[in-house]
Amino acid sequence: MGYTTLLDILGAFFIAGILLLSLRQIGNNTVINLQYYTKDYTMQRDLAQLIAQIERDFKRIGYTTNSELITSTADAITQASDTCITIVGDFDDSGTVQSVKYYVGSVSELSSTHNPNDRILYRQVGASAAQKINYNVTYFHLDYYDSFDKAITTPVATSSTGSIATIQIYVRLQSPDTYATSIDNDSAKYTDLYWRQMRVTAKNLKNR
Amino acid sequence: MFGRAALLLVMGMSALFLVYTSNMISTANKTVDFYTQYYQYTVAENMGISAANIACNAIYTSVVNKTTVWTAGFDIPFFFDQTFTSSKNRVVATVTQRGTDTLILLCTAYYGDSVRCLKIRLHASQYSKYGAFYNKSTGATFATGDTLDGPTHFNDYLYTTGSPVFLGKVSTLYGLKASGSPAAPKFLGGFESGINISLTIDVSSIATDASGGYTFSGTASNPYIAVDLTLNSNGTVTYKTKTANSSSKLTSASYGTATTVALSTLAPNGVVLIKGGNVTMRGTLKGQATVAALANGLGSGFGNVYIDDDVVYNTDPRIDATSTDMLGIVAENSTTLTYNNSRGDVTIMGSIMSQNTGLVVDSYDSYSKAYNMNIYGGVIAPNVNATATYNSSGIAIRGYRYSQKYDNRFLNYSPPKFPLTNTYEVLSWVSYCPVCNY
Numbered sequence: 218m219g220y221t222t223l224l225d226i227l228g229a230f231f232i233a234g235i236l237l238l239s240l241r242q243i244g245n246n247t248v249i250n251l252q253y254y255t256k257d258y259t260m261q262r263d264l265a266q267l268i269a270q271i272e273r274d275f276k277r278i279g280y281t282t283n284s285e286l287i288t289s290t291a292d293a294i295t296q297a298s299d300t301c302i303t304i305v306g307d308f309d310d311s312g313t314v315q316s317v318k319y320y321v322g323s324v325s326e327l328s329s330t331h332n333p334n335d336r337i338l339y340r341q342v343g344a345s346a347a348q349k350i351n352y353n354v355t356y357f358h359l360d361y362y363d364s365f366d367k368a369i370t371t372p373v374a375t376s377s378t379g380s381i382a383t384i385q386i387y388v389r390l391q392s393p394d395t396y397a398t399s400i401d402n403d404s405a406k407y408t409d410l411y412w413r414q415m416r417v418t419a420k421n422l423k424n425r
Numbered sequence: 426m427f428g429r430a431a432l433l434l435v436m437g438m439s440a441l442f443l444v445y446t447s448n449m450i451s452t453a454n455k456t457v458d459f460y461t462q463y464y465q466y467t468v469a470e471n472m473g474i475s476a477a478n479i480a481c482n483a484i485y486t487s488v489v490n491k492t493t494v495w496t497a498g499f500d501i502p503f504f505f506d507q508t509f510t511s512s513k514n515r516v517v518a519t520v521t522q523r524g525t526d527t528l529i530l531l532c533t534a535y536y537g538d539s540v541r542c543l544k545i546r547l548h549a550s551q552y553s554k555y556g557a558f559y560n561k562s563t564g565a566t567f568a569t570g571d572t573l574d575g576p577t578h579f580n581d582y583l584y585t586t587g588s589p590v591f592l593g594k595v596s597t598l599y600g601l602k603a604s605g606s607p608a609a610p611k612f613l614g615g616f617e618s619g620i621n622i623s624l625t626i627d628v629s630s631i632a633t634d635a636s637g638g639y640t641f642s643g644t645a646s647n648p649y650i651a652v653d654l655t656l657n658s659n660g661t662v663t664y665k666t667k668t669a670n671s672s673s674k675l676t677s678a679s680y681g682t683a684t685t686v687a688l689s690t691l692a693p694n695g696v697v698l699i700k701g702g703n704v705t706m707r708g709t710l711k712g713q714a715t716v717a718a719l720a721n722g723l724g725s726g727f728g729n730v731y732i733d734d735d736v737v738y739n740t741d742p743r744i745d746a747t748s749t750d751m752l753g754i755v756a757e758n759s760t761t762l763t764y765n766n767s768r769g770d771v772t773i774m775g776s777i778m779s780q781n782t783g784l785v786v787d788s789y790d791s792y793s794k795a796y797n798m799n800i801y802g803g804v805i806a807p808n809v810n811a812t813a814t815y816n817s818s819g820i821a822i823r824g825y826r827y828s829q830k831y832d833n834r835f836l837n838y839s840p841p842k843f844p845l846t847n848t849y850e851v852l853s854w855v856s857y858c859p860v861c862n863y
Contacts, residue, residue, distance in 0.1 A: 229430075233430065233434070236435055237434070243438065243442060247445045247446075250445075251448065251449060251452075254449050257453075258453075261459045262459060265459040265460075265462070265463055268463070269463075269863075277855060280853055280854065280855050281853060282546060282853050284836065285836075288836050288837070289594075290594065291613065310855065310862075363615075363616070364615055364617060365616070377613055379594075379613045379615060380611070380612050380615060381615075421855075
């Protein structure tokens with residue numbers, strides 16, 4: 218009887234120990250997964266919003282209901298490099314044209330984050346203060362092609378921006394902090410998203 | 426006791442884990458939702474673009490003699506051979522006419538929960554918007570050193586050698602044939618092929634338009650007419666006419682008395698038509714006018730515009746951008762710079778359209794030296810004609826060196842009643858969500 222009770226107790230401790238260890242592991246994994254999914258969710262949402270903004274702006278390059286305001290394709294893209302572009306159009310359909318400049322800041326602006334490569338993507342309308350539209354950009358790249366689908370060397374000379382027919386856009390986002398892939402965090406990773414728009418064609422570039 | 430506690434612990438942790446898992450699945454699903462929404466948005470956008478292309482094609486192919494145009498629109502399920510025929514998978518196109526020359530095409534596409542709207546503004550295209558328009562390009566190959574300004578169109582291939590520069594947009598029917606080393610023409614305003622715009626003057630349309638202007642024409646007994654027209658810088662025009670019953674008699678006949686009258690009085694809408702004859706012109710234009718010469722069935726000896734000296738604006742738009750002076754020259758046959766060896770350089774301002782023969786320099790090889798022919802505007806012609814004789818080094822030695830600069834005002838404005846092409850062009854194209862207006 219006494220032995221049986223002792224064995225019961227020891228067995229219970231043993232089983233409870235195993236269960237506690239398992240539950241601890243499950244708990245840790247749950248936290249890791251939750252971290253991953255939460256970061257992924259946030260990043261996906263940010264990327265979707267960013268892309269919606271970029272696509273909307275790029276598709277309105279050269280758009281105006283008053284043809285006198287933009288008379289040539291060169292007036293619609295005034296600056297074009299691989300990491301910076303200034304486009305012109307009636308982006309808010311107000312009857313006036315504005316310039317919108319997209320560019321990325323330097324990595325030093327986000328030196329407080331763990332990620333050494335993240336930058337701020339700016340969107341500047343006219344001469345107003347630039348808006349910080351995303352903080353997680355690690356790669357923002359633009360390629361330009363002419364009407365014959367031939368790549369145009371960047372930076373595109375101001376006198377040649379009128380030859381731009383299509384634009385290929387690359388955006389890569391990474392989380393500012395890592396998520397752990399194991400409890401000891403020895404192989405931490407950044408949530409990583411990549412989006413590439415094949416050949417944005419601004420319809421209004423063909424009108425002039 | 427401990428076994429029971431362990432079980433409770435397991436059950437408790439399992440419950441917590443279930444909550445976590447539920448959250449994770451929910452989060453993962455929401456992540457996919459972003460892609461789904463983006464996919465639906467993209468499909469709706471592409472459906473709208475397809476509908477717009479179908480509708481634009483219907484508009485382009487429906488235009489007959491610049492009068493009838495397709496405005497029926499459509500409302501169709503998009504996936505014809507599938508079961509997606511609900512109201513959530515369809516495209517609707519409507520066409521609204523604004524004024525006489527503008528169409529608003531509205532294409533709305535529904536896909537899933539997404540709806541995208543494309544608003545396209547089309548305008549009857551005018552020849553005057555072109556800096557250079559040629560039906561054929563067999564008369565010329567543009568080479569290194571050549572610079573063409575303004576929109577340029579060829580109803581043919583565009584032939585280039587080396588690296589000519591095209592400042593405006595270039596469109597062609599068949600595409601580009603580039604040669605030389607490097608074969609690298611520079612299209613600073615872009616390039617588009619597959620564009621077919623016939624070079625045809627709508628004679629009846631001009632005659633109708635001239636009803637609000639002034640028509641010079643012969644009589645039943647003397648159907649041949651020649652007009653001598655001087656544009657005066659004070660807004661008047663001085664003209665003389667002569668008529669005859671044959672072409673040869675017209676040449677030997679003398680002009681009648683000169684009459685000077687305000688352009689706005691002579692031709693209130695600015696259209697001066699010479700029907701069944703030729704006009705010889707020069708001078709300084711104050712105001713807007715289109716001078717048109719039609720053969721009226723009398724053959725290639727008529728329907729010509731002869732220019733014997735400078736034709737310029739009173740206010741040069743290159744100096745004063747507010748200038749409203751604007752000239753159109755329309756010839757059913759040719760626009761000819763008459764031979765005059767003592768004239769020297771000549772400047773012609775305006776959009777010059779010559780349907781059958783194009784812009785001609787008369788007897789260019791008979792000049793003792795080479796002068797400059799400065800055209801500020803556009804040239805619309807069936808082919809490129811030689812204007813000078815060149816030596817082996819490519820230097821003009823006799824005739825007129827051709828120098829053309831585009832008048833940017835022609836992008837948005839045209840001389841009075843200048844001929845329309847038989848097609849529409851897209852002026853603006855925008856897509857948005859009709860619900861949130863984004």
